[in-house]
Amino acid sequence: MSVLIGRKIVVGVSGGIAAYKTAQLIRLLRLAGAQVRVVMTPAAEQFITPLTLQALSGEPVRQSLFDAAHEAAMGHIELARWADLILIAPASADCMARMSAGMADDLLTTICLASEVPIALAPAMNQGMWRNSATAYNVHTLAQRGIAIWGPAEGDQACGETGPGRMLEPEQLLQSVQQFFQGGRANGIRVLLTAGPTREPIDPVRFLSNRSSGKMGFALARAFSSEGAGVTLVSGPVALSTPAGVTRIDVETALEMEAAVMTRVTECDIFVGCAAVADYRPAVVAEQKIKKLAQKRAIELVRNPDILAAVAALPRPPFTVGFAAETERPEEYAQEKRKAKGVDMIAANLVAAAQGGFERDENALIVLWEGGRKALPMTDKQQLAQLLVTQVLIHYEATHSAEDC
Numbered sequence: 512m513s514v515l516i517g518r519k520i521v522v523g524v525s526g527g528i529a530a531y532k533t534a535q536l537i538r539l540l541r542l543a544g545a546q547v548r549v550v551m552t553p554a555a556e557q558f559i560t561p562l563t564l565q566a567l568s569g570e571p572v573r574q575s576l577f578d579a580a581h582e583a584a585m586g587h588i589e590l591a592r593w594a595d596l597i598l599i600a601p602a603s604a605d606c607m608a609r610m611s612a613g614m615a616d617d618l619l620t621t622i623c624l625a626s627e628v629p630i631a632l633a634p635a636m637n638q639g640m641w642r643n644s645a646t647a648y649n650v651h652t653l654a655q656r657g658i659a660i661w662g663p664a665e666g667d668q669a670c671g672e673t674g675p676g677r678m679l680e681p682e683q684l685l686q687s688v689q690q691f692f693q694g695g696r697a698n699g700i701r702v703l704l705t706a707g708p709t710r711e712p713i714d715p716v717r718f719l720s721n722r723s724s725g726k727m728g729f730a731l732a733r734a735f736s737s738e739g740a741g742v743t744l745v746s747g748p749v750a751l752s753t754p755a756g757v758t759r760i761d762v763e764t765a766l767e768m769e770a771a772v773m774t775r776v777t778e779c780d781i782f783v784g785c786a787a788v789a790d791y792r793p794a795v796v797a798e799q800k801i802k803k804l805a806q807k808r809a810i811e812l813v814r815n816p817d818i819l820a821a822v823a824a825l826p827r828p829p830f831t832v833g834f835a836a837e838t839e840r841p842e843e844y845a846q847e848k849r850k851a852k853g854v855d856m857i858a859a860n861l862v863a864a865a866q867g868g869f870e871r872d873e874n875a876l877i878v879l880w881e882g883g884r885k886a887l888p889m890t891d892k893q894q895l896a897q898l899l900v901t902q903v904l905i906h907y908e909a910t911h912s913a914e915d916c
C-alpha cells in the first residue's frame with residue numbers, strides 16, 4: 512500500500528523553468544494517493560499556468576496573500592496547518608533567500624513562516640547561482656533550521672550551461688517524499704560520532720589544540736538523526752548547539768574522548784571519527800601557570816591513543832568511518848590512513864587555509880573504501896554531510912547484509 516495515501520502535501524512553486532516538471536510531480540503524488548494543494552509565487556506564473564496545476568491537483572491553486580475570498584477565513588494559516596509536508600519545487604535562489612531571511616512577502620513564504628510542519632526544498636537554478644556564496648549561505652541557514660534540501664542534480668541546464676542546479680526529476684522527488692513518510696533510511700541504526708577539537712593542557716591556563724570548529728561533525732550528527740538514526744555525539748570544546756534528537760557528551764582532552772567513545776562503542780552500529788584529535792599531549796601538565804622566565808622552553812609531548820584505530824581493532828567493530836585532514840596529496844595519504852587504521856571508509860579533506868576543511872561552512876571530500884572512491888564536491892557542510900551519510904548507509908547496508916548471509 513502506498514505510504515502517501517491520505518497524506519496532505521502543499522506543493523509550492525516558485526519562479527523557474529523547472530516549474531514545468533512540477534506538473535508531472537503533482538500528477539505522480541496524486542497517483543500515489545496524496546492530496547495536493549498548490550501555492551504559486553507570482554514569478555512561477557510566468558513559467559506555468561495556474562490552470563494547468565489546478566487541473567492536475569484537482570484543487571484551486573492559491574496565488575495571492577491578498578485573495579479576499581480565501582483570506583476572509585485566514586486561508587494561509589489554514590493551509591499552513593492543513594499540510595503534513597510543504598514541498599517547494601522548484602525552489603528558486605530568490606525564494607530560498609527570502610525564506611532564509613525569514614521574509615513573508617508572498618503567500619508561499621508566509622505559509623512557510625507560519626507553518627510548523629516539515630518543509631522540503633527542491634532547488635533549481637543556474638549553476639553559477641547555485642555555486643554563489645550567497646546561495647550557499649542561504650541553503651546552509653535553511654538546512655540548519657531543519658529544512659530538507661532535496662537536490663539539486665548536476666547536468667545540462669536550460670540556460671545552456673552545465674553544472675549543479677537542475678531540479679531533481681519528478682520521479683526522484685516522489686521517492687524522496689515516500690522516504691520522508693516512511694521514516695528515515697537509518698531507522699533503528701545507532702551512530703556514535705566524534706566532532707570538534709581536543710584541548711591538551713600545558714598548565715591551568717594554556718593548552719594545545721587545533722582549528723576544528725565542530726561544524727562538519729555536528730552536520731553529520733544532524734544528517735544521521737534526520738535519517739532516523741539514534742545519534743550519540745562526543746564533542747570537543749565547540750560553540751555549537753546540539754542538533755535536535757542527538758545525545759551529546761562534552762569532553763576536552765583526547766583521553767577523555769577516548770574514554771567516552773570506548774565505553775559506548777559496543778552499543779553502536781556505525782562509528783564516525785570526525786574529531787580533530789590531538790596526536791600528542793604534554794607529558795607533564797604544570798600545576799601552576801608557567802612563568803615567563805626562560806628565553807626558550809621545550810614542551811615534551813607524548814602520543815595520544817588513536818581512538819579511530821582502537822575502535823576498528825575491536826573484536827566486533829562497528830562499521831567504522833574515519834576522516835583524513837591533509838594539506839597535500841589528500842587521496843594518497845587518506846588511503847594510507849584507511850589501511851593503517853583498518854577502517855571501512857575514510858573521508859579525505861584538504862585543510863590548508865584557502866581550501867576549506869576547518870572552520871568554514873563549506874567543504875569537499877573524497878570518500879574512499881576498499882576498491883572504490885567517490886568525490887563529493889565543495890558544498891555547504893550540511894549538504895555534504897547528507898551526501899556522506901548516503902555513502903555510509905549504502906556501504907553499511909552492503910556490509911550488514913553480507914554478514915547476515
Ligand code: PMT
Nearest residue numbers: 724725726727784787788817818819833834835836869870
Ligand atoms: O570541525 P570543522 O571546523 O568543521 O572541520 C572539519 C574537519 C576538518 C576537522 C574534519 O572534516 C576532519 O577532517 N576531521 C578529522 C581531523 C583529523 O584529526 O584528521 P587526521 O588525519 O589527523 O586523523 C585521521 C583520523 O583519525 C580522524 O578520523 C581522527 O578523528 C582520527 N584520530 C586521529 C588521532 C587520534 N589520536 N585519534 C583519532 O581517532
